[in-house]
Amino acid sequence: MPVENRLIPAQASRLLSGTTLALMLALGQVPASAQSRELPDFSELVDRVGPAVVNIRTAEKVKVPEGQAELNEQMQEFFRRFGIPVPNQRRGAPRGGGTPDDDGPLRRGVGSGFILSADGYVLTNAHVVQGADEVIVTLTDKRELKAKLIGADQRSDVAVVKIEATALPVVKVGDSNASKVGEWVMAIGSPFGLENTVTAGIISAKQRDTGDLLPLIQTDVAINPGNSGGPLVNMRGEVIGINSQIYSQNGGYMGISFAIPIADAIRVADELRAGGRVVRGYLGVLPDDITKEIAEAIGLGKAQGAVIRSVVAGSPAEKAGVEGGDVVTHVDGKVVDKAADLRRLVASVK
Known part of the structure; x- marks a missing residue:
């Protein structure tokens, strides 16, 4: 008995549209609207956010020990006597120890930042301006302004500097807690001093514990030296993080980058602007993660919490009766899953 192949109208329509799309893809004739649904266009975001992103250059005076300076001079004289070429030295270079205020060797650095307020408060990484x-x-209009360090917090790697200017473009701060894994993000910064460089990618993970005080946002956005302190921007043009570090085995980008969530960074920045430093709680313990074996040994249902390895003498923990071997599962009603949670929760206590 012959079998009749039939397609109902809806099926036929879908088949034809799919075939048409495949042909258009092959011919490069896919409508712009279809392409935009696949690959985002960041040009509008760059125009909107870019003017509020700045390049930061630093200079640190390097003091030359007196003995080392004398040795260098002796070596130079030795080279001259035997006709060995000696590199030209800057006129006025210091002889003997120390470095004068307007001369001497400098250690230079480069980073990025972004403007928080129209009167010149700039957010960046602490390691960019440290020392x-x-x-x-x-600025993007090529103006160069000296900045004053308002405060830097090494534990969170957040710093605030101030420039004397008015009516500056500012970024829009977003909600880093609402960001989702898989969403598109963009970075603007100065990798290797190349100002206003734009790169893009997706959020790879959230709450990534790298051993720092704050859990970080992981992305695959290309970040390199000089990007530090620049903004991580979502598709709404909102800053959701500060690009701060990468995972690398050779010093360059390897597809894993980290950003400080802007919610945490703003809290730190507000304290720095108010008092120049951040005040944190202190307990005085050395905590460690609870392993499955420890959890079974002490009768915990699962490996959750932090076990106290040691207690600092005279610390608040010792005064409260905390001892080595104690297990902490909650702080101020909040669950402690691991040792890092204990450190962060205690630090947040004022």
């Missing part, structure tokens, strides 16, 4: 004797902020 700097001079901080220069370059």
Whole structure:
């Protein structure tokens, strides 16, 4: 008995549309609207956010020990006597120990930042401005302004600097807690000093524990030296993080980048602007994660919490009766899943 192949109208329509799309893809004739659903266009976001992103250059005076300076001079004289070429030295270079205020060797650095307020408060990483004797902020209109360090918090790697200017473009701060794994994000910064460089990717993970005080946002956005301190921006043009570090085995980008959630960064920035430093709680313990074996040994249903390895003498923990071997499962009603949670929750206590 012959078998009759039939397609109902809806099936036929879908088949034809799919075939048409395949042909258009092959011929490169896919409508722009269809392409935009697959690959986002970041040009509008760059126009909107870019003017509020700045380049940060730093200079740190390097003091040359007196003995080392004398040795260098002796070596140079030795080379001259035997006709060995000696590199030209800068006139006025210091002889003997120390470095004068306007001369001497400098250690230079480059990073990024973004403007929080129209009167010149700029957010960046603490490691960008750490130890700097001079901080220069370059705006997108090429103005170069000296910046004053308002405060830097090493534990969160957040810093605030201030430039004297008005009516500056500012970023829009988003909700990093609402960001989702898989969504598109964009970074703007100065990798290797290349100002206003734009790269893009997706959020790979959230709440990534890297051993730092704050859990970080992981992305695959290309980040390189000089990007530090720049903004991580979502598709609504909102800053949701500060690009701060990468995972690398060779010092360059390897597809894993990390950003400080903007919700945490703003809290730190507000304290720095108010008092120049961040005040945190202190317990005085050395915590460790609870392994499955420890959990079974002490009768916990699962490996959750932090076990106290040691207690600092005279610390608040010792005064409260905390001892080595104690297990902490909650702080102020909040669950402690691992040792890092205990450190963060205690630090958040004022």
